[in-house]
Amino acid sequence: MTTETLKTKASVLENLVAVRAMIRRHKRNDVIFAAIGLIALMLGLLTLLTLFIDLVMDGYSRFNLEFFSNFPSRRAANAGLLSAWVGSVLVMTVTFLTAVPMGVAAGLYLEEYAPKNWFSDLIEINVSNLAGVPSIIYGLLALGLFVYGLGLGESILTAGLTLGLLTLPVVIVSTREAIRGIPVAIREAAYAVGATKWQVVKDHVVKYSQGGILTGVIIGMSRAIGETAPIITIGALTFIAFLPPTPVTEVAPFINFEWLSSGFTVLPIQMFNWLSRPDHAFHTNAAATGAIIIVVTLLMNGTAIYLRYQIRKNIKW
Amino acid sequence: MINATTALKAESRDLNFFYSNGNQALKSVSMPLYENKITALIGPSGCGKSTFLRCFNRMHDLYPGNKYEGQIVMHPDNTNILEAGVDPIEVRMRISMVFQKPNPFPKSIFENVAYGLRVRGEKNNRTVADKVEEALKGAALWNEVKDRQQDLAFNLSGGQQQRLCIARALATDPEIMLFDEPTSALDPIATANIEELMSELKSKLTILVVTHNMQQAARVSDYTAYMYLGEMMEYGDTDTIFTRPTRKETEDYITGKFG
Amino acid sequence: MNTATNMQTQPTALSISPRLAKNVSRNIKERIIELILMLAALSAVFTTFAIVAILLYESLGFFKVVSLVEFFTSTQWTPLFEDAHYGIMPLVSGTLTTSAVALAVAIPVGTIGAIYLSEFASHKAREIVKPMLELLVGVPTIAFGYFALLFVTPLLQKVFPGLPGFNMLSAGIVMGVMIVPYIASVAEDAMRAVPMSMREGSYAMGATRFQTAIRVVTPAAVSGIVAAYILAISRAVGETMVVAVAAGQQPTLTFNPMDGAATITAYIVQVAMGDLPHGSIGYQSIFAAGLVLFALTLGFNVIGHIVRKKFREQY
Numbered sequence: 010m011t012t013e014t015l016k017t018k019a020s021v022l023e024n025l026v027a028v029r030a031m032i033r034r035h036k037r038n039d040v041i042f043a044a045i046g047l048i049a050l051m052l053g054l055l056t057l058l059t060l061f062i063d064l065v066m067d068g069y070s071r072f073n074l075e076f077f078s079n080f081p082s083r084r085a086a087n088a089g090l091l092s093a094w095v096g097s098v099l100v101m102t103v104t105f106l107t108a109v110p111m112g113v114a115a116g117l118y119l120e121e122y123a124p125k126n127w128f129s130d131l132i133e134i135n136v137s138n139l140a141g142v143p144s145i146i147y148g149l150l151a152l153g154l155f156v157y158g159l160g161l162g163e164s165i166l167t168a169g170l171t172l173g174l175l176t177l178p179v180v181i182v183s184t185r186e187a188i189r190g191i192p193v194a195i196r197e198a199a200y201a202v203g204a205t206k207w208q209v210v211k212d213h214v215v216k217y218s219q220g221g222i223l224t225g226v227i228i229g230m231s232r233a234i235g236e237t238a239p240i241i242t243i244g245a246l247t248f249i250a251f252l253p254p255t256p257v258t259e260v261a262p263f264i265n266f267e268w269l270s271s272g273f274t275v276l277p278i279q280m281f282n283w284l285s286r287p288d289h290a291f292h293t294n295a296a297a298t299g300a301i302i303i304v305v306t307l308l309m310n311g312t313a314i315y316l317r318y319q320i321r322k323n324i325k326w
Numbered sequence: 327m328i329n330a331t332t333a334l335k336a337e338s339r340d341l342n343f344f345y346s347n348g349n350q351a352l353k354s355v356s357m358p359l360y361e362n363k364i365t366a367l368i369g370p371s372g373c374g375k376s377t378f379l380r381c382f383n384r385m386h387d388l389y390p391g392n393k394y395e396g397q398i399v400m401h402p403d404n405t406n407i408l409e410a411g412v413d414p415i416e417v418r419m420r421i422s423m424v425f426q427k428p429n430p431f432p433k434s435i436f437e438n439v440a441y442g443l444r445v446r447g448e449k450n451n452r453t454v455a456d457k458v459e460e461a462l463k464g465a466a467l468w469n470e471v472k473d474r475q476q477d478l479a480f481n482l483s484g485g486q487q488q489r490l491c492i493a494r495a496l497a498t499d500p501e502i503m504l505f506d507e508p509t510s511a512l513d514p515i516a517t518a519n520i521e522e523l524m525s526e527l528k529s530k531l532t533i534l535v536v537t538h539n540m541q542q543a544a545r546v547s548d549y550t551a552y553m554y555l556g557e558m559m560e561y562g563d564t565d566t567i568f569t570r571p572t573r574k575e576t577e578d579y580i581t582g583k584f585g
Numbered sequence: 586m587n588t589a590t591n592m593q594t595q596p597t598a599l600s601i602s603p604r605l606a607k608n609v610s611r612n613i614k615e616r617i618i619e620l621i622l623m624l625a626a627l628s629a630v631f632t633t634f635a636i637v638a639i640l641l642y643e644s645l646g647f648f649k650v651v652s653l654v655e656f657f658t659s660t661q662w663t664p665l666f667e668d669a670h671y672g673i674m675p676l677v678s679g680t681l682t683t684s685a686v687a688l689a690v691a692i693p694v695g696t697i698g699a700i701y702l703s704e705f706a707s708h709k710a711r712e713i714v715k716p717m718l719e720l721l722v723g724v725p726t727i728a729f730g731y732f733a734l735l736f737v738t739p740l741l742q743k744v745f746p747g748l749p750g751f752n753m754l755s756a757g758i759v760m761g762v763m764i765v766p767y768i769a770s771v772a773e774d775a776m777r778a779v780p781m782s783m784r785e786g787s788y789a790m791g792a793t794r795f796q797t798a799i800r801v802v803t804p805a806a807v808s809g810i811v812a813a814y815i816l817a818i819s820r821a822v823g824e825t826m827v828v829a830v831a832a833g834q835q836p837t838l839t840f841n842p843m844d845g846a847a848t849i850t851a852y853i854v855q856v857a858m859g860d861l862p863h864g865s866i867g868y869q870s871i872f873a874a875g876l877v878l879f880a881l882t883l884g885f886n887v888i889g890h891i892v893r894k895k896f897r898e899q900y
Contacts, residue, residue, distance in 0.1 A: 020499055020501075021416065021419045021420045021501075022403060022420070022501075028416065028419065028446075029413075029416065031446065031447055032413060032415050032416060032793075035415075035445075035447075035793045035795070035796065036415070036793055038793065038795040038796075039705075039793050039794045039795045042697075042700075042701070042705070042795050042798075043701060043705045045697060045701075046697050046698060046700060046701020046702075046705055046706075047701060047706075047710075049693075049694045049695075049697045049698040049701065049765075050698040050701060050702065050714055050718070050769065052694055052762065052765070053694075053717075053718065053721045053762055053765050053766060054717050054721070056732075056759075056762045057720070057721055057724060059732075059736070060724075060728060060729065060731075060732045060736070063732065063735075063736050064728065064731065064732075067735070110625075111625045111628050112625075114621065114622045114625030114626070115622070115625040115626035115628060115629065117622055118619070118622035118623050118625060118626040119626055122619050122622060122623070123623075123626070131630060132626050132627065132629055132630055135629040135630045135632070135633045136629045137890070138633060138883070138886060138887075139629055139632055139633060141816070141819055141820075141882065141886040142636070142823070142879070142882065142883075143822075143823025143824070143825065143850065143878060143879075143882055144823075144825065145823070145825045145850050145853055145854070145875070145878070146636060146640075146823075146875055146878065146879050146882075147636075148853075148857070149636075149639065149640065149853070149871065149872060149875045150632075150635055150636045150639050150640075152857070153639035153640075153642070153643055153872070154635055154639055157863055158639075174632050177628065177629065177632070178629070181626075181629065205611060205615055206615055206619075207614070207615050207618045228723070231723050232723060232725075234725070235723075235724070235725025235726070235727065235728070236725070237725070237726065237727045237825070237826050238726075238825035238826060238829075238850070238854060241854050241857055241858060242853060242854065242857040242871075243857075244857060277725055277727045277826075280727055280728075280731070281727055281730075281826070281830070284727075284730070284731055284734070284830060285830070292735060295731060296731065296735075299725075299727070299728045299731050302725050302727070302728065303724060303725070303728055306723050306724060306725060307720060307723070307724075309723075310719065310720050310723040311720065314716045314719060314720070383789055385785060385788070385789065388784075388785065388788060390707075415791050415792075415793060416791075418788065418789055418790065418791040419791035422789060422790065423789040425782060425785065425786060425789075427782060429780075429782045429783050429785070429786040430786075431783065431786065431787070431800075431801050431804075431805070432801075432804050432805045432807075433804065441787070441790055441792075441800070442790040442791065444800075445787075445790055445791060445792045445793075445796050445800070446791065491786070494786075494790070495789075495790075498790070498791070
């Protein structure tokens with residue numbers, strides 16, 4: 010038996026009272042830290058709440074139907090969101106049509122077809138990189154390439170394409186994640202009955218990953234609705250007192266595309282414009298717009314989160 | 327042989343254990359733990375030996391929903407460590423554990439061993455350094471690391487890491503040391519080192535070791551308990567268990583007919 | 586077994602069986618589809634390429650007029666004035682100062698929040714808090730800009746009476762709150778990746794939850810946490826609307842958060858709102874500024890990615 014070289018043994022039983030007091034002290038830190046941690050997280054929520062209440066309180070006088078049906082005006086009380094929300098809807102349509110087909114196709118390719126080599130690595134690196142590029146850079150890209158380079162001008166088409174490119178990485182990533190959730194066994198079963206690769210992808214992979222893809226698309230679109238920087242950079246005019254030509258016409262061929270090349274404004278731009286005016290009366294309008302945009306984005310995000318939750322719960326492979 | 331001078335360090339009395347999913351993993355397990363002796367728990371996979379081991383340092387408390395019934399009583403203070411009013415942290419300060427896969431912290435060798443002392447608020451650097459040295463010597467690691475105590479523990483080999491974990495567990499002078507299949511992830515030479523270590527350590531403290539390897543139990547332990555399906559099938563001194571087991575189930579396991 | 590059937594379906598040299606013909610056309614169709622999908626995937630590469638090309642092309646025009654020396658050393662940024670100066674440093678100082686304020690808020694709050702989520706929060710709490718953080722990420726930045734300008738600044742002016750209406754402190758603080766979810770979620774992922782066996786080792790030594798979280802789990806997750814910080818820096822540097830609205834649009838070489846100043850992003854917005862003829866030096870200046878911004882964020886993203894990959898390999 011080795012002789013004890015130290016006089017003090019760290020024995021618990023011999024120092025029971027002191028040890029218990031120390032443990033109590035240390036456990037208090039547990040409680041304190043848990044409280045601080047919760048507060049830290051709640052800080053964000055608290056800010057959001059304060060922000061929203063502030064907007065609503067500042068802008069509530071504008072929550073009426075006229076606000077939605079009036080054009081912007083030099084008189085704050087009469088200025089409305091008509092051109093802005095119509096513009097948002099149209100731009101979002103182009104965004105959706107740009108980002109979703111390309112994004113889902115890209116996601117399918119990367120998950121189902123691409124061999125693991127430098128080529129697919131290159132694509133992956135680009136996708137994750139683009140997700141981190143500031144949105145204003147997309148605006149510069151659009152300015153140089155779409156507005157001037159391709160001559161598309163400061164139009165809805167340009168805006169839609171730009172936001173589409175911005176949303177692309179989100180759609181690609183969520184498509185891939187949704188596809189990854191599908192067990193190999195289902196695929197193998199489909200191949201086993203003689204389906205071609207495309208048939209497997211079309212009939213099974215896409216079908217089962219729809220929910221996840223949809224979730225990602227909704228989240229991506231909700232961000233696009235609130236994007237201001239790239240749209241400003243393109244040159245969205247901020248005093249728009251007209252609506253783009255309607256897409257649907259009474260004469261054949263019933264759809265026209267003139268609206269794509271029209272000048273436009275969108276909700277966040279209108280808010281920014283009103284906010285930048287020194288006249289305080291316009292700040293009320295800005296507040297109202299802000300509240301509306303937040304409600305829309307929160308609804309969309311909430312839907313997406315709920316959708317994802319339901320998918321996770323309901324999947325019984 | 328159990329005789330009058332063999333002191334009881336702890337004992338489990340009618341221990342039942344339920345996992346949070348309702349599964350009863352231990353059924354009325356009673357077993358003595360003699361001081362300064364090595365007791366081995368053997369049995370086929372899933373028999374509950376690790377579950378039983380982890381009751382001793384209240385590891386199950388980390389996962390919500392688990393339930394203990396019955397007692398594990400420590401001597402000489404006669405405390406039932408499973409009682410709700412007993413602080414698991416206090417229990418763990420008296421009973422330490424060495425895990426199956428070495429789990430050193432992302433710290434230096436020195437700081438790994440010193441961890442238990444730091445957590446207990448030991449501020450005196452001299453005391454800490456002395457205890458670390460004593461523990462590393464006790465774990466037969468001192469000569470190999472004395473000149474590089476500031477190196478990261480991750481840089482040690484598997485066998486060395488496990489001895490480091492033993493040193494860590496040793497540094498706080500525990501009364502009981504629990505070993506959960508300590509050599510199953512190690513090569514034969516490292517295994518032999520650890521077994522030799524355990525034999526040396528028992529003079530300082532009491533050891534309870536779970537092992538999947540019957541030969542190890544036979545080599546190393548003074549007492550052996552055979553468990554099956556959550557029940558304590560047989561307990562006795564190692565010689566008897568391995569040469570003249572009382573129950574047929576024990577004999578079947580020992581001779582390899584089963585398990 | 587009747588092996589004669591094998592003989593019967595082998596095509597002769599001059600004709601192709603209907604089944605094989607169908608196979609070929611099906612194969613062609615499959616190949617075309619694969620090609621289409623691949624082109625879609627290449628859109629990501631194309632986009633990056635286009636961004637770099639546009640930024641370089643226009644910046645090249647800019648740097649034909651402005652020397653690199655002046656660009657990096659001049660202390661004034663006044664491209665739109667008669668007596669034009671083209672030093673990027675004022676814009677960089679604005680970006681750095683607002684980002685520094687933002688990180689001073691986001692790093693402590695985000696890290697503590699992450700530790701709480703990973704080590705302290707119950708399963709239920711986590712299920713509630715994580716979606717809420719996600720909602721926070723979805724709020725449009727223009728709304729935060731409003732908040733910074735018309736709520737936070739007046740509030741701060743009560744504490745600091747001399748605070749100007751446009752200041753970097755207000756913008757920085759709000760930006761910090763915006764960035765907290767980014768840090769919290771990446772750092773929490775890093776901590777959750779730490780194996781349970783390491784925690785058990787700590788608890789087995791008699792450590793409390795707090796001691797285990799701070800002494801063992803956080804050091805074990807440190808490279809993931811650092812990656813979170815780096816990605817947050819990138820996010821702060823690239824933020825536009827909050828600073829454009831609340832920090833002001835006057836390029837000023839200053840590191841004092843109480844001042845107003847323009848960031849790189851705010852400058853681009855300001856110019857783009859005006860009327861600049863295509864090809865003019867003013868027009869090109871936003872691309873030069875954008876190039877600097879892109880290089881900065883790319884650099885941070887790459888470093889963050891490398892650090893993050895490193896922590897994934899450890900376990």
